[in-house]
Amino acid sequence: MPRRAYRTAPNSRHSSSRICWERRWCRPTTGPEPRPTSPCQHDGQSIGTAQTAARGHVMRLTRYFLPVLKENPAEAQIVSHRYMLRAGMIKQQAAGIYSWLPLGFRVLRRIEEIVHQEQMRAGHIPILMPTIQPADLWQESGRYNAYGPEMLRIRDRHDRDMLFGPTNEEMITDIFRAHVESYKSLPMTLYHIQWKFRDEVRPRFGVMRGREFLMKDGYNFDVDKEAALHAYNRHMVSYLRTYERMGLTAIPMRADSGPIGGDDTHEFLVLASTGESEVFFDSAVTELKLGNRAVDYDNREEVAAVCREFTTLYARTDETHDAALFDAIPEARRKVARGIEVGQIFYFGTKYSDPMGAVVVNEKGERVPVHMGSHGIGVSRLLGAIIEASHDDKGIIWPEGVTPFPVGIVNLKQGDSAADAACEGLYAALAEQGLEALYDDREERAGAKFATMDLIGLPWRITVGPRGLEKGVVELTSRRTGESEEMSPAAAVDRVARVYRAHA
RNA sequence: CGGGGCGUAGCGCAGUCUGGUAGCGCGACGGUUUUGGGUACCGUAGGUCGCGAGUUCGAAUCCCGCCGCCCCGACCA
Numbered sequence: 001m002p003r004r005a006y007r008t009a010p011n012s013r014h015s016s017s018r019i020c021w022e023r024r025w026c027r028p029t030t031g032p033e034p035r036p037t038s039p040c041q042h043d044g045q046s047i048g049t050a051q052t053a054a055r056g057h058v059m060r061l062t063r064y065f066l067p068v069l070k071e072n073p074a075e076a077q078i079v080s081h082r083y084m085l086r087a088g089m090i091k092q093q094a095a096g097i098y099s100w101l102p103l104g105f106r107v108l109r110r111i112e113e114i115v116h117q118e119q120m121r122a123g124h125i126p127i128l129m130p131t132i133q134p135a136d137l138w139q140e141s142g143r144y145n146a147y148g149p150e151m152l153r154i155r156d157r158h159d160r161d162m163l164f165g166p167t168n169e170e171m172i173t174d175i176f177r178a179h180v181e182s183y184k185s186l187p188m189t190l191y192h193i194q195w196k197f198r199d200e201v202r203p204r205f206g207v208m209r210g211r212e213f214l215m216k217d218g219y220n221f222d223v224d225k226e227a228a229l230h231a232y233n234r235h236m237v238s239y240l241r242t243y244e245r246m247g248l249t250a251i252p253m254r255a256d257s258g259p260i261g262g263d264d265t266h267e268f269l270v271l272a273s274t275g276e277s278e279v280f281f282d283s284a285v286t287e288l289k290l291g292n293r294a295v296d297y298d299n300r301e302e303v304a305a306v307c308r309e310f311t312t313l314y315a316r317t318d319e320t321h322d323a324a325l326f327d328a329i330p331e332a333r334r335k336v337a338r339g340i341e342v343g344q345i346f347y348f349g350t351k352y353s354d355p356m357g358a359v360v361v362n363e364k365g366e367r368v369p370v371h372m373g374s375h376g377i378g379v380s381r382l383l384g385a386i387i388e389a390s391h392d393d394k395g396i397i398w399p400e401g402v403t404p405f406p407v408g409i410v411n412l413k414q415g416d417s418a419a420d421a422a423c424e425g426l427y428a429a430l431a432e433q434g435l436e437a438l439y440d441d442r443e444e445r446a447g448a449k450f451a452t453m454d455l456i457g458l459p460w461r462i463t464v465g466p467r468g469l470e471k472g473v474v475e476l477t478s479r480r481t482g483e484s485e486e487m488s489p490a491a492a493v494d495r496v497a498r499v500y501r502a503h504a
Numbered sequence: 505c506g507g508g509g510c511g512u513a514g515c516g517c518a519g520u521c522u523g524g525u526a527g528c529g530c531g532a533c534g535g536u537u538u539u540g541g542g543u544a545c546c547g548u549a550g551g552u553c554g555c556g557a558g559u560u561c562g563a564a565u566c567c568c569g570c571c572g573c574c575c576c577g578a579c580c581a
Contacts, residue, residue: 067514069514069515069516069530069531070515070516070530070531070542071515071516071529071530071531072515072516073515073516074510074515074516074517074574075573075574075575076574077574077575085515086515092573094572094573095572095573095574148579149505150579150580166581167581196581198580198581200579200580201505201578201579201580202505202575202577202578202579202580204574204575208581209580209581213581215581267581276580276581341580341581342581343581344581376581377581378581381581412539412540413539413540444542445538445539445540445541445542445543446539446540446541446542447539447540447541447542447543448541448542449541449542450540450541450542451541451542452542454541463540465539465540466540467540468540475540
């Protein structure tokens with residue numbers, strides 16, 4: 001597959017004043033082109049969504065594949081798992097292994113896209129390593145025997161030992177040592193978003209703890225510890241921005257190093273009652289926001305200052321909890337809760353570069369092992385975490401940043417020529433704004449359509465019916481607040497477009 | 505890996521104890537009706553009862569073996 005320029009960098013043409021809701025399809029993907037019959041037109045000035053509509057690719061529910069369930073599947077215990085099954089986002093194929101159906105796939109791709117954008121904004125370089133790895137590399141690092149039955153070991157037809165990768169430190173180190181010789185090539189951070197496999201004894205909670213999972217993992221290579229710690233800080237800031245764009249408050253917490261080992265590590269936790277970790281924190285930490293502030297990722301002091309801002313207040317998991325420090329927090333701000341881990345960053349120095357011979361020549365002409373760290377974001381797990389953090393008793397409430405469709409159109413009287421025409425008009429007008437709506441054109445009663453929209457959680461709904469059209473109005477409803485407002489179709493389009501401009 | 509539970513139609517379940525030609529609700533499909541928060545009625549389709557081997561005239565049901573899935577704990581992104 002030829003390498004195309006990556007088109008979704010934050011400052012590319014896609015970030016013009018118009019919103020290209022389909023730009024998620026515009027980049028090289030990790031698999032086959034999702035829609036090979038309609039090649040992406042979005043690689044330049046021509047924002048393609050309106051053309052998509054003109055080509056007849058209207059997202060009509062009657063032509064889509066959205067197998068929603070009215071009842072809760074028995075196997076799902078937690079709310080995110082239940083809603084992902086009920087909203088037709090995933091289908092379980094084996095314990096901890098899922099197929100991604102269209103709605104779930106769209107969100108997965110959207111989350112992936114945000115991760116890519118923020119990584120590249122920080123200057124990190126995307127690559128793609130394989131899912132299957134030779135065992136040799138792991139024997140070299142000494143982890144082949146150290147890793148337990150969690151690692152899925154495979155033997156190929158030539159009786160060679162292979163494995164389905166649970167992580168990629170060895171492989172990235174191998175790539176690095178093959179091609180990089182000098183400190184002049186540094187700093188360098190390579191990352192990829194790829195499927196991993198860990199043969200958990202007991203997978204559960206749907207995609208929150210599957211065996212197969214999609215993860216972004218990145219690895220920095222630096223000439224000394226100071227430079228590597230800047231890479232660590234840079235990752236922390238990029239992660240803060242990544243999670244905020246997904247509508248999450250993810251708190252960096254000092255953590256144990258765990259099996260990857262190393263000196264410094266923080267986990268990012270999303271607060272949710274179903275979280276696997278107990279967390280202790282100063283409630284003021286949840287008020288911190290990175291927002292849209294400009295951070296120069298090459299400026300060590302500026303990046304470090306942001307990290308200090310976000311890590312000075314007390315916030316720790318039970319592994320590193322210090323009761324004395326915790327008790328020093330004013331009582332009103334002392335919080336104990338549960339959290340879902342959605343990412344982790346490590347600095348581990350020369351742990352892999354030393355045994356595997358990843359060395360560069362420094363300014364003094366000495367051969368020194370590079371200082372490394374690794375940095376992960378649980379991409380598939382994030383869907384579960386976002387739903388845990390954003391739902392009500394009717395269904396999911398997607399944050400605008402990750403929603404599968406920006407807006408839904410509900411036609412209350414299918415077959416009524418005025419209502420049908422108004423819906424088509426709204427769809428086209430939204431497409432003009434780069435917004436791909438989901439149009440519920442089923443022959444269903446209002447209640448059924450509303451219930452489906454509430455379940456799948458699109459943040460905005462435009463309701464069109466003969467009664468309103470007589471007065472020249474449609475209804476715009478916020479999923480989050482439940483508030484509805486009547487306005488002209490043009491005003492509704494304008495309002496929704498303005499909301500999404502902030503998330504472009 | 506210890507402990508517990510469950511596999512019967514797409515989903516949720518009854519039937520198993522006490523063996524006798526497989527049921528209910530939802531969903532799907534076709535109609536009638538209805539139409540601003542899962543409308544009502546009529547009809548239709550859909551199941552090797554997880555798999556294998558036994559006992560029996562006869563097994564979803566009893567016996568043996570296996571597989572899968574879920575929950576609690578330990579473990580983990």
